[in-house]
Amino acid sequence: MTTARDDRAPSPASVAAQFASTFGRQPAVVASAPGRVNLIGEHTDYNGGEVLPIAIGQRTYVAMGAIDGERSVAVSANERATGSFDAANPQRSGGWWDYVAGTVAELGRVVPVPPSALGIAVASDVPAGSGLSSSAALEVATATALAAMLRCEVPLDQLARVAHRAENTFVGVASGIMDQYASALSRRAHALHLWTDTATFEHVPMRDAVLVFDTVKPRALRESAFNERRAECEAAARRLRAVDPTLPNLAAASLDLVTAAALPEPIDRRARHVVTEMSRVRAAVQSLSTGGSIDGDLLIASHVSLRDDYECSTPELDWFVARVMREPGVRGARLTGAGWGGCAIALGDAAGLAAAADPVAAEFTTRFGREPRYWLTDASAGAAVERAA
Numbered sequence: 493m494t495t496a497r498d499d500r501a502p503s504p505a506s507v508a509a510q511f512a513s514t515f516g517r518q519p520a521v522v523a524s525a526p527g528r529v530n531l532i533g534e535h536t537d538y539n540g541g542e543v544l545p546i547a548i549g550q551r552t553y554v555a556m557g558a559i560d561g562e563r564s565v566a567v568s569a570n571e572r573a574t575g576s577f578d579a580a581n582p583q584r585s586g587g588w589w590d591y592v593a594g595t596v597a598e599l600g601r602v603v604p605v606p607p608s609a610l611g612i613a614v615a616s617d618v619p620a621g622s623g624l625s626s627s628a629a630l631e632v633a634t635a636t637a638l639a640a641m642l643r644c645e646v647p648l649d650q651l652a653r654v655a656h657r658a659e660n661t662f663v664g665v666a667s668g669i670m671d672q673y674a675s676a677l678s679r680r681a682h683a684l685h686l687w688t689d690t691a692t693f694e695h696v697p698m699r700d701a702v703l704v705f706d707t708v709k710p711r712a713l714r715e716s717a718f719n720e721r722r723a724e725c726e727a728a729a730r731r732l733r734a735v736d737p738t739l740p741n742l743a744a745a746s747l748d749l750v751t752a753a754a755l756p757e758p759i760d761r762r763a764r765h766v767v768t769e770m771s772r773v774r775a776a777v778q779s780l781s782t783g784g785s786i787d788g789d790l791l792i793a794s795h796v797s798l799r800d801d802y803e804c805s806t807p808e809l810d811w812f813v814a815r816v817m818r819e820p821g822v823r824g825a826r827l828t829g830a831g832w833g834g835c836a837i838a839l840g841d842a843a844g845l846a847a848a849a850d851p852v853a854a855e856f857t858t859r860f861g862r863e864p865r866y867w868l869t870d871a872s873a874g875a876a877v878e879r880a881a
Contacts, residue, residue, distance in 0.1 A: 502553050502569065502615035504878035511555035511613035514567050518881070519555035519613070523637035525629045525875040526551045527618035528674035529704055529828045529837050531683055531786060532794050533773040535802055537668030539725050539766050540689035540741025542773045545670055546698055546871040547678035552616035552629035553878070554592075556637040559611035566592045566612040570620070580607050584662060591627050594662025595634040598654045603644045610638075619865065622706045623829020627663070628671035631655035632875050636676075640877045648875060649691065652676035666722055678874035685777050689741055696780040698871040700823075701842035703849055705816070706865040707808035707856075709833035718830060721762060721802065728763040731755055742766050758803070765801035769794060786839060788824025792817070795826035795836075804831030808860055812836045815855060819848035842868065 504522045511519040526547035533543035559565065564579040566589040575589030579600075582593035592612055599605060612634070618626040635651040646654075655672040659665050669688050678684050683698035728750075729742040735753045739745055743766055750763045772794050776786045795813050799805040809827040813836060816825050821844015827836045838845060849866050857863050 501617045502551070504553060507553040507555045507569075507613050507615040508879070510567070510569055510615060511557065511611060514613055515557070515559050515565075515611040517557065517559075519611070520557035521637050521640045521880045522553060522555045522878040523633050523640060523876065524551045524553045524878050525632035525636060525675045526678065526872055527624040527626060527629050528671060528678070529624060529702060529835070529869075530670065530674075531698070531702075531828075531837070531839070532776050532790060532826070533670075533769060534794065534798055534826075534828070534830065535721065535725075535804070536743050536766055536769050536773065537670040537686075537688040538666070538722055539729075539743045541743030541766060541770050542777075543670045543686050543688060544683050544773055544776055545674035545678070545686070546683045546702070547674060547874050548618075548624065548702075548704065548869045549867070549872050550616075550618040550624065550869075552614065552618050552626070552633045554630070554633040554637045555613040556634075556641050557611050558608045561609045564593075564596070564610040564612065566614065569613075569615040579605065579610055582662075584664070590663050591630045591658065592634050594658035595631045595655055596638060597662060598658045599635055599638055599646075599651075602650065602654060603639065603642060603646065605638070605642065619706055621834070622708075623831070623834030624704070625671040625675060625829070627659060627665075628655060628675045631658050632672055632675040636875045636877060640880050648676045649673070649693075651875070653691075666719055674874070676875045678872065680873045681871050683780060683871060689743070696777055697783065698780055700785050700839050700870075701845050702869050702871075703816070703838040703840075703845040704828075704835055704867045704869060705812050705838065705849075705852070706835045707806070707812065707833060707860075708862050708864055709806060709808055717804070717832065721804065724759045724762045725766065728755055728759040731759070732763070743770050761801040761803075765797045768797055786824065788822075788839065791824030791826040791839065798827055798831055802831070806831070806833055808833075808856070809836050811859060812852070812856065816848055816852050819852065820844055822848055
């Protein structure tokens with residue numbers, strides 16, 4: 493089983509060496525940002541609701557410095573691909589470096605970015621396409637590195653907003669703010685309780701272990717029903733405001749209001765999921781804030797709602813949740829990261845989760861014909877400058 497970090501994982505030293513090998517000089521700065529899992533609060537973020545993510549041990553490292561030439565160059569150890577862009581006027585290319593170029597462009601709206609070309613080396617052990625926010629980790633690490641290189645003290649929440657705008661406006665994925673905020677602002681041994689409508693947040697103690705189980709069924713939000721679900725939620729909110737004009741967003745609705753509005757299929761079920769998920773987030777936060785653990789029944793109820801009302805689960809995710817719950821020491825489980833493939837999580841004591849991982853994975857391989865990836869992690873730290881000249 494892969495733990496939160498291992499000897500093969502990238503590091504500040506390895507990404508700096510990659511930069512030096514590519515560009516013939518040392519980087520000015522190395523920064524990093526983690527992936528995340530959302531403990532509970534799925535599809536509430538872009539509906540103005542509350543979420544409860546943690547940062548995981550897997551991180552993306554970005555080494556950055558000025559280079560000779562007219563165009564900035566980004567090279568990735570993971571993609572084994574190099575892309576270039578005009579830092580002063582980047583254009584979307586469809587390549588992975590769009591996340592880098594868009595972040596550079598958006599940060600340029602906040603602080604002056606000199607026109608000189610940038611060399612950017614990237615290495616990551618955050619799995620791509622699995623719902624662990626690999627794109628947010630790349631964006632936040634890039635923003636953190638560039639701000640440090642420019643010696644600009646930009647607050648982490650502002651860097652998170654820069655990264656979020658890059659994904660929304662430049663890359664073109666209409667996601668909420670949770671991923672970038674979790675990657676930027678998380679604290680070790682804490683979950684991030686985030687109000688997405690106001691971007692206010694608090695850190696609540698979170699000391700339980702988390703098993704992250706990747707079903708190795710890639711997700712691609714631009715190719716999935718994500719944007720369709722978002723449109724359905726917007727339609728539900730419009731209909732609910734016809735009943736209650738004071739309603740600020742869908743997540744603020746009550747279940748009574750959803751019932752009274754007699755919404756048509758399927759937006760009635762989309763709204764029901766968002767409203768009931770809000771109550772589950774608040775119950776989970778209350779438990780953690782008083783020194784307890786998240787009730788496993790909340791996680792199971794969240795998964796059932798995502799499967800039936802939001803229709804974003806898969807047979808693999810459903811199988812994992814049902815199977816892992818039979819293991820001693822496992823308290824709750826659900827899909828995480830929007831669904832339609834990717835990852836699920838299980839919460840419980842570290843020993844129980846570690847003992848469950850191998851047998852569950854072996855049965856998964858027999859059932860679905862492919863080997864899953866899985867990690868035992870805890871609540872880790874957010875973005876950081878690892879080294880600066």
